[in-house]
Amino acid sequence: MQGNRQRIEALQGAVARIDRRHASFARHARMRGDSGTAAFGINAIDAVFEDGFPVFALHEVRCSLTRDIGAATGFLAGLIAGCMKQRQGRIVWICDPACRLDGGQLFPAGLSMFGLDPARLVLVRPADLKSALWASDEAAKCADLAGVVFQVKGNQPSFDMTATRRLMLKAQQNGLFVGILRQGGDEEANAAATRWHVSAQPSAADPHLERGIGLLRLSLVLERNRNGQTGHWTVAWNQHEHGFEHVPTDYVDRPAAPFDRPDGAPQMGQVMAFERAS
Structure with missing residues (x-):
């Protein structure tokens, strides 16, 4: 007893x-x-979050292939910009050194297309993953910041449930947006309030510029949501309005016309199944 x-x-x-x-x-x-919540401005996505998108929490954005890291970075930048419209403060971006070898360096000026002011950005480039983990923990303690992003390559054993739980608690306690940008990683359990899988989609033609490429399109899969509802949407980022736009799944449009090559691959001729033939 x-x-x-x-x-x-x-x-x-x-x-x-x-x-x-x-x-x-x-x-x-x-x-x-601060209300602690935000809206995407897309009814189909906002309906998934009953009380609004939780800003002061841990969120993960991942891409399965390294070639999609630009799309994932753009989505995360647009998400942070939308959540931080009424919030001042710096955004600390910590990058695992292995990410830079595969995906290249973050280009701050390019983030302005997604409504994120490069002047607010503090880039931290540690020498190794252990130092990057330490830096993310320390940054999440700073209540004067607006947000913290930890960019990591793949699924690292040292970045486990315990590490993500610490970040989640600090985000809630200090009122921060804390994001995990997972480059080329698989789906795994952690303490994040939401987890998004992002991949690039073909853009439509620009209606105002002949042979121009239209708005950036992304395929979003909400894999985890503490409210229990998930979903799959195709969205476009409007760099002029600095906001996401919904592209319905039955939307049919022509892709941007190629400038210096034929529209499609030529016919290959007869195709033979060698295994069956032998």
Whole structure:
């Protein structure tokens, strides 16, 4: 009986500490005038989040192939810009050195197309993954920041459930948007409030410029949502309005016409199944 009573008291103490953290976060959010939620501006996506998209939480954006890291980075940049419209402060972007070898360097000026002011960006380029993990933990402690992004390559054993849970708690406690940008990684369990899989889609032709390429299109798969609802959408990023636009799944449009090559591949002639023939 004595052992059970001690365990119950320990659980009650843990719940009380969590409640105090949440109360402190809610009080600080009210002082800043933040609601803690945001909207995509797309009804199909906003309907998935009953109380609005949770801004001050941990969110993961991943791409299965390294070639899609540009699309994933653009989506995350647009997401941060939309969530931080009324919020001042720096955004710390920490990059695992292995990401730079495969995906190249982050180009801050290009982020302005997604509504993210490069002047607000602080790039951290650690020497190794261990230092990158330490930097992300330390940055998430800073309540004066607007957001923290940790870009990591693949599925690293050291970046486990415990590490993501720490980031999630710090995001809630300090009122931060904390994002994981996973380059070429597989789906895995972690403490993120949402997980998005992003891949690039062919753009339509530009209606105003002959042979021009239209708006950037992305395929979004919401793989995890703490509200329980997920979905799959095709969206376009309007760099003029700095916002996402929904592209219906039955949308039919011609792709941008190629400038210096034929529209399609020539016929290859007869095709033979060699295995069957032999």
